[in-house]
Amino acid sequence: MTSTASTASADLLRRAEDGDIAATSMLMTALEADTDRAREIRTEVHRAGGNAHVIGITGPAGSGKSVLVGSLVRELRSRGKRVGVVAVDPSSSISGGAILGDRIRMQGLTMDPFVFMRSMSSRGWLGGVSRATVDVVAVLDATGWDTVIVETVGVGQAEVEIVSIAHTVAVVSVPGLGDDIQAIKAGLLEVADVHVVNKSDLPEANKTASELTSMLMLSMQDSGWNVPVLSTAGLEGQGVPELVDTFEKHLDWLRSSGEYDRRERRAAEARISATARDLLIERLRGSGENQGFVDAVDDVVARRRDPYDAALGLIASL
């Protein structure tokens, strides 16, 4: 750690810790662009991490997550927390990933220097959680942000993999989103540390809450944490103070039960595996120029070999 580059990286990190938002953004940009300094920065960032409470907020489209996140930010700020928000946005390249960020910005939170927000594309890596998202969370964690909220839209893989970066996962439901919601609830039951019925002023809110409670009882796992079902509503953030209390209670439980360490290990396993997978595939495909890979694709398209056979052959040639 004597080179100029790593000294510069450590310096950038210190400036970010002191609240320099430009330095924070530079760290994130360097990691995302994978510049020469990315590797040192990643090392420094990882070394300095492990302090923030990372909260995943997930649920289907139309459940009002963005408004809820705005209320959460205000509540956390009133408790003196520095709050980072990372909105994972499925709109990908076309919208420039700006839709969710814009919406949060409209809630008048960006003037606060202790609120940091960023929208990320949802492609790739740990299911729907992109590598860039993981890096952004790591930078916030390493530079003094007390709470980092990761908001994901959609159902399925993305939500399941959010457990790889969040300590506490809240699954948001909303009354009357149609029949498919049953399927979603079932799929998300296993990842939720907290259930939130948002828009609880809608007619069928009680029904949704009691359905969730029943499903939770059926699938009861004896982890020592009873997954609560909370209700929230509206721009005024009704129920949000109780939700933040619950998040804090969950973090206390994680720490006292040893579950915190188990989740840290699970996150490390997921991140090492995903990185190794990326690096190996890069080598295998050789940025699309590896003749062995091109030949394998030819064989599969011509149905001379099946994909499994072709993959085995490529690995043997590594």
Added chain:
Amino acid sequence: MTSTASTASADLLRRAEDGDIAATSMLMTALEADTDRAREIRTEVHRAGGNAHVIGITGPAGSGKSVLVGSLVRELRSRGKRVGVVAVDPSSSISGGAILGDRIRMQGLTMDPFVFMRSMSSRGWLGGVSRATVDVVAVLDATGWDTVIVETVGVGQAEVEIVSIAHTVAVVSVPGLGDDIQAIKAGLLEVADVHVVNKSDLPEANKTASELTSMLMLSMQDSGWNVPVLSTAGLEGQGVPELVDTFEKHLDWLRSSGEYDRRERRAAEARISATARDLLIERLRGSGENQGFVDAVDDVVARRRDPYDAALGLIASL
């Protein structure tokens, strides 16, 4: 191809081609359970494939995809097609993946020997499309099913990756599902070959259809295929014959434009890469027993090394 095992596999395939549903299921089960015969079956199935029109139907929860798929099946049957339906169900292990299948079954289609349906869990592999799903589609393709419909629930990765197995992707929207829908539409614009506004009897249907049309004009790619916006409604399948006409037109275009071959290559690339990735990770983690991997996780959790460094070290040790 002289061993008894491969002869048995070829025989099973022939029986499945002759319409023996039990044989079809046995092929799928053997692949999913990864039995000793899986490798021969995979080879035989891949060799015999490349005939079915694989149609992906995707869109957010609550858009009425399952009812629409039921109507599509009836329309395709009336045109004499053998139709397979694979519903990718995010409810995963808890519900046993049965919810969507149950719903389709209730529509009275399972008495028809030329309709095959299966629900699959959505975990893993090509984004939200599981390896088992890819195998089930391959078996149907290899055994004489003319059209295979793959229905996925949710937004984000799953839908994007569906392009890896479908020739034609229809994205289903529904009027008034809330603001997040904007984000979804943007994210799905790039994968849609056909847009469907379902429940088009709802008040804001025209608004949804014209918003979609505007977004399509803004992002216009000059591929030679003009992505149409169609409307469907109700249990009676209003608009469904036109939708099936459009699917057939799209397949004709794929074939005549050379895009069919490009998609076959893309699918092969995705399947080879995903398989190689799985095989490599298996070796790396050694089913959780590899001491090198355990040590790497220890180092990352203790913040002595970052995940990237740990992954590099593991790969070097392969």
